[in-house]
Amino acid sequence: MTAASATVALLSAPGPTLADHLATHGPLPPGDAIAVAEEAGLTGRGGGGFPTAVKLRSVAGGRRAPVVVANGSEGEPASAKDAVLLSRAPHLVLDGIALVAGTLGAASAVLAADAARLPELAPHVAERRDRLPVRLHPVAAGYLAGEESALVAALNGRAPVPTSKFPPVRERGVDGRPTLVINVETLARLALLARGDSSAGDRALLTRRLERAGRLWVDVVDAPLSTPLAEWLPLDADVQAVLIGGYAGTWVPARTAARLSLDHSGLAAAGARLGAGVLAALPADRCGLRETARVVHFLAGESAGQCGPCLNGLPRIAAAMDLLARPAPPPPDLLPAVRRWCGLLPGRGACSHPDGTVRLVAGALGVFGPELDRHRAGTCTARVHRAFLPVPRRPR
Amino acid sequence: MTGAALWYLNRATGMVALVLMTLTIVLGTTVRRHGRLPGLPRFGVVHMHRNVALLSALLVAGHVVTAVVDSYVDIGATAAVLPFTAGYRPLAVGLGALAVDLALLVLVTSLLRDRLPRRLWAPVHLTSYALWPLAAVHGLTAASDLGGGWLLLLVLACAAATAWASLAALATRRAARPPSERARDAMAESVAAFAAGRPAGRYRNG
Known part of the structure; x- marks a missing residue:
């Protein structure tokens, strides 16, 4: 296979079933997740951007077998990439779990996602013959429910709120075991990297949000990080600023954003980080x-x-x-x-x-x-009063 | 030292220790209710609670030592910590010994608080509510001069203060909102404060 043909986008399988998955990507070869992550320089896609190899190593080789928690909770309202990934390519995520669990000798594996998504995931999980069965866990609603320690607290039967960072979950998490909480996209990227697709680590799922001629457009793309941001968003006079990363992210003026590339150093030039992969182009007619x-x-x-x-x-x-x-x-x-x-x-x-x-x-x-x-001075840019950024209204 | 001096010292330390314990409880419940004292920052109340408690522990130590050393009544060193083994008024002195034991437990766990899980420290600390009545009944039954007069009035005033502080702490605990609702409350309060031009952010997570 040539390098070019080995590059398969994360969402390229025609359907979510195991047959589609195997036809597109082939079976998962045996491999060492730490070596794979290290070689690709893979970073976490949950928002923190932490080096995955370091994270994997931090739970490996301890006295007790660790627990692997695949985090698909996606509390970020402006992000849809994890939901899209789980519905389009669940077996890449499950491959990633199997790879990581195998490398770490994990005691158990959990896939945490929104409760509404679990019924469609259950048959995919049941279809597989993994050595370690994956347990599905419904994540509580809320922006913080997917935070590492909040997720572990929920898995331990406590309220889904963040807890003290000492001891960290990598030392004592689910059932008191060392726990790896890792984003589902990171796992899917590991599954592609293990298959020799060396470019998988240099891409990122982006949730794009923009308005064209008054119509809202939201989609998820698998974008190479080396490309300019302007390739993925129309940064013309109809856009005044771009929200990069998500609700814990940064606003960048459209003119500045037009000069940026998506990689870490490119975004850092404007004080931004890719975070959870949200790119929202604020229309010029909003405040x-x-x-x-x-x-x-x-x-x-x-x-x-x-x-x-x-x-x-x-x-x-x-x-x-x-x-x-x-x-x-x-x-x-x-x-x-x-x-x-x-x-x-x-x-x-x-x-x-x-x-x-x-x-x-x-x-x-x-x-x-x-x-x-x-x-x-008593005036405002807003000509349109419809909200652009999504804010969930949820009963409490 | 003469027996009379020891006896006076014993009564005085006991009495002042009771007053300081009362103050400790009032300050402790103030901490619990996130209250303020005039002229003190909130952490000042915490420090005052701790320092007054340490001072009362010192006085209790003096009270115990003088009682043991004083040869007029038969209270041995073991009877000061082992309840109901004293030769002199075993029941009354025993309540005091019980209070001393509890105080030691509270003192040691609080000194080690940084190293203990909160789950262990908190219930032990709550036993201070039992400590005060034990000490007070010990005083009323063991001492010969609390039958009347202004000393008795002082003890009653302390009892009233302790009861008031405990009830206030209980009321605060019952009124506390669950954490999940605090953010919404704080939000409403901040918005109302800005609308009225008041300083915002007085919400307490207690």
């Missing part, structure tokens, strides 16, 4: 501050209510953002106060929820600075 305020409102409401800085800080910032998002002069000292609060929160919660939220806010206050001036 970036209003969109951000809605998202921050949602994020503040998703606080687990455990840590003071998050519980007191985020609602305060969200309420202040509401005032800044209005086309009216805000209280005179509000903007400096919000900037100060944003500086007070990072690193002070059990999880990084406050860190991600203030990253979004601080970025928005910078990128939409001209909009802040317009609001102070």
Whole structure:
């Protein structure tokens, strides 16, 4: 096989069944997941971007056999890539689980996903002859339910909220065993890399969100990281800014985004990270501050209510953002106060929820600075009042 | 030291220890309720609770030592920690010994709090609520001068303060919202505060 023909996109199988999977990708050859991840320089696709080989090694060779948890919870409302991957190519994910579980000598394996997705996954899991059967686990609703320690807490029968980072789940997680919580896309990439598709690690699933002629367009693509961002989003006069990474991500002005490539150093040039792979092109007829305020409102409401800085800080910032998002002069000292609060929160919660939220806010206050001036003068960019970024409304 | 001095010292340390224990409980429930004292930051209340508790432990130690050393009544070193083994008023002194044991347990677990799981520390710490009545009944039954007068009034005032603080702590605990609802409450409070021009973010996760 030539290198070019060995490159198969993650979503290229014609259907989700085992037969489709085997016809497209062939059987999973035996291999060492750590060596495969190391050689490809694979990084985690759940948002953190942590080197996968290091993560795998951290649970390997301990006294107790580890537990592998494939994380398909995708709490990020703007992201759909994990859901699409699980419905289009579940066997790549299951191959990844089998590969990792085999390398680590795992005691058990769990695939965690939204409860609505489990009925369609169950037959795919049952169809396989893996040495270690995969247990399906329904993830609780909520932005934080997919956070590593929250997921482990749920698997241990406790409330699905983040817990203290000591001991870390890689040392003591599900049933007290060393636990590997790994994103489903990362696992699917491992399954392709193990088959010799060396480019699989240099691609990423992206959830694109844009509007063309007033119509919303959302899709998932498997994009090479070496390509320019502009190849995947139309960055013309109808787009004012791009949200990169997700709701814990960063706004970048469209003109800056047009110069960026998708790889780590390319995005880092604009202070952005690919995170969960969300690319949302904010139309020119919307108010970036209003969109951000809605998202921050949602994020503040998703606080687990455990840590003071998050519980007191985020609602305060969200309420202040509401005032800044209005086309009216805000209280005179509000903007400096919000900037100060944003500086007070990072690193002070059990999880990084406050860190991600203030990253979004601080970025928005910078990128939409001209909009802040317009609001102070009583005007607003927004011509269309329909919301662009999705915010789930869920009964509690 | 003369017997009379020891006896006076014993009564004084016992009495002051009871007052400080009362203060410790009031401060402890204030910590539990995320309360403030005028002029003190919130961590100041925590430190004050700890320091007053340590001071009362010191006085209890003095109280025990003087009782043992004083040869007028028959209380041995073992009777000070083993309940109901004293020669002098075994029941009354025994309650005191029980209180000393509990206090030791609370003291040691709190000194080791950084190294103990909260699941272990918290229930042990809750036994301080039993400690106070034990100490108070010990005082009322073992001491010869609490039959009346202003000392008795002081003990009753301490009892009232302890009862009030305990009930307030219980009420706060019952009123506490589950964590899952706190974020929404805090959100509503912040929005209302900004609308009214009040400083926002007074929400307490207690």
